[in-house]
Amino acid sequence: MSIAIDKGRCSGCGRCRNVCPGNLLTADAQGKTEIRKPQDCWGCTSCLKECHFKAIRYFLGADIGGSGSFLYTRQEGNLLHWIIVAANGTEHIITIDKNQANAY
Amino acid sequence: MKLAAQKLETDILIIGGGTAGCFAALTIAEQANAKVLIVEKANIKRSGCLAAGVNALNAYIVPGQTPESYLEYVKNDAEGLVREDLVYSLALRLNQVTAKVEQLGLVIQKDEAGQYVARGNRNIKINGENIKPILADAVSRHDTITVLNRVNMIDYMVKDGQVIGAYGFSLDSEIFYVISAKAVICATGGAAGLYRPNNPGFSRHKMWYSPFNTGAGYAMGIRAGAEMTTFEMRFIALRCKDTIAPTGTIAQGVGAQQINSLGREYEKQYGNPKTSNRLYSTVRENQLGRGPCYLNTAGITPQQEDELFKAYLNMAPAQTLRWFEDGKGPASMPVEIEGTEPYIVGGHTASGYWIDRSRATTLPGLYAAGDVAGGSPQKYVTGCFAEGEIAALSALTYIAAVANQWPDDEAVTCKLAAINAHLEGSVGVYTIENIEEAMQKVMDVYAGGITSGYAYNSSGLKVAQGRIEQLLALARGLRAQNLSELMSLYEVLDRLGVCQVLLEHLAARRETRWHSFQENADYPDKDDHKWLKYVNSRLVDGRVQVILRDLVGRDEHYEHRD
């Protein structure tokens, strides 16, 4: 499990690089974000939540059941949208209100 | 590349801006004008265990329970081997720290009467996704607190046996920090990455505990001669297969029982439902050919399933994604479970610094709080807050009577030269990664990792001890080509230092007190008569010396003496 960066979308703002708890993200020659070693990612999604450009895609490695889907997030006020895109392109959105506690 | 020294001075230095560290800083800022410096290897907004968020507050005194009943539960779950004074002093503060974090903005579920909604006997329900940004925000509102992000601390500065600050280096520029403080609070969390993990390949960091908590605080303390306790009580989590996501949300949330491949519930056959037994029973069922094991989620409603999707997104998003990858959620498929590799985590078990009630370590001027501090299992988030609060108040009292001190120039020059040596010359045949992999393999095979079903014996430990010594020698000669590699290099050195101590502790406890966590195959039974004792240790002249200590009771005022 790790992240993949869509360099076409990355604005180079550096917000994701700033928060990674493992200091795994760095800038390439164009100032766009790069992950040093994809296998070092913990999967915490901190970087996704910083990205306003849908440039970071979170996926499961094939060794832990990944089969082509990916995940990104979008913030809207108190709402955090989690968008799961399946291998065939279908999207599923789960919206969580930050003011609502977990049911379990 | 070469680092150059830069000096900083503060009243209280907090190493690690995680759960306990941030809370300690807030406590100090609210009580006094003392200057606080938090030094954090990542960025306090999302660093440490709380990065992805947490699911519940696992330590809270719910109506009908008391700090006394909390202590009884923790003591019983740990087979009697806890520091009652520490657990109790922390339990007394659980509810007040909860009220404080709610005030800071954490959402806690309440019923119509305004009471927190309990999950079981000790948990309350929250939206914990943003708990870390909330803490970081609160820290930023105090101008007596300075935060130094992206600085990796590597050792304490010690003068005449007293801790007078610490050394570290920046991950962004070639700065070697020499930080003088009247008191230091260590809050670097526990140690992951010692053993070969469940997913050793591409997803090697898909582990339960934060792979970025590498035992630095333990290692710094060990090298400085601080006393450590109960490393042999490892924590091994029972988690969702592959994603290593927590299981409590399903087990407690929707009441799912553990079943084997025959569909039978097995946990009760293995005695009382203690934390270690839940794991051990699963390990045994697999060994006996009745695996895979599952949490039986049959019969949960689509609405419950939706709530589980959300709960996991709030703390372990990989699990929700996995259900989507499978095309089936927990309502139509049981959730497979497995044990993780062992971790050293003082917030779950009792491993860590040997401290007194004020959270002072055996080194004057040094306090410890959170997962790095020993003696007090089942602290969780709120226990780490409580311990941060206690350590902060003690450090404040301590600094009233001490002045800042600096190490001799020679000591600084020597330390700087040692770091710079890692940045000079060419990289040899052994890489940092190779050493880490070798360490994890040795620990896995010879010191009770996943491969050996968590059991170990003295013959295996001897092999491991020899290999870890060798790897330490190799690691001391490693080279780094940039600052990020330099951090990895120190991480592997720290982990090896922790392994060294862990191996001695595993060897010293000649019984089996906690199945799987500490499964000594040479002594398969629990022996209360001889072993209701703490196994402690100290590094003396490069050798780990074991010290056995008697139990400390709830109302005792334990003081460090010898």
Ligand SMILES: Cc1cc2nc3c(=O)[nH]c(=O)nc-3n(C[C@H](O)[C@H](O)[C@H](O)COP(=O)(O)OP(=O)(O)OC[C@H]3O[C@@H](n4cnc5c(N)ncnc54)[C@H](O)[C@@H]3O)c2cc1C
């Ligand atoms: C995945 C997961 C889920 C959990 N879920 C829950 C839950 O739902 N409920 C609950 O109550 N508890 C939960 N816990 C337990 C709880 O989160 C921890 O016990 C607690 O957060 C630990 O706090 P800490 O301050 O000791 O460590 P952390 O919060 O991890 O802080 C340690 C800090 O030290 C920094 N650091 C480390 N080394 C260095 C160094 N050399 N130099 C500078 N900085 C350094 C780290 O980057 C980190 O920021 C969970 C733990 C994990 C790992």
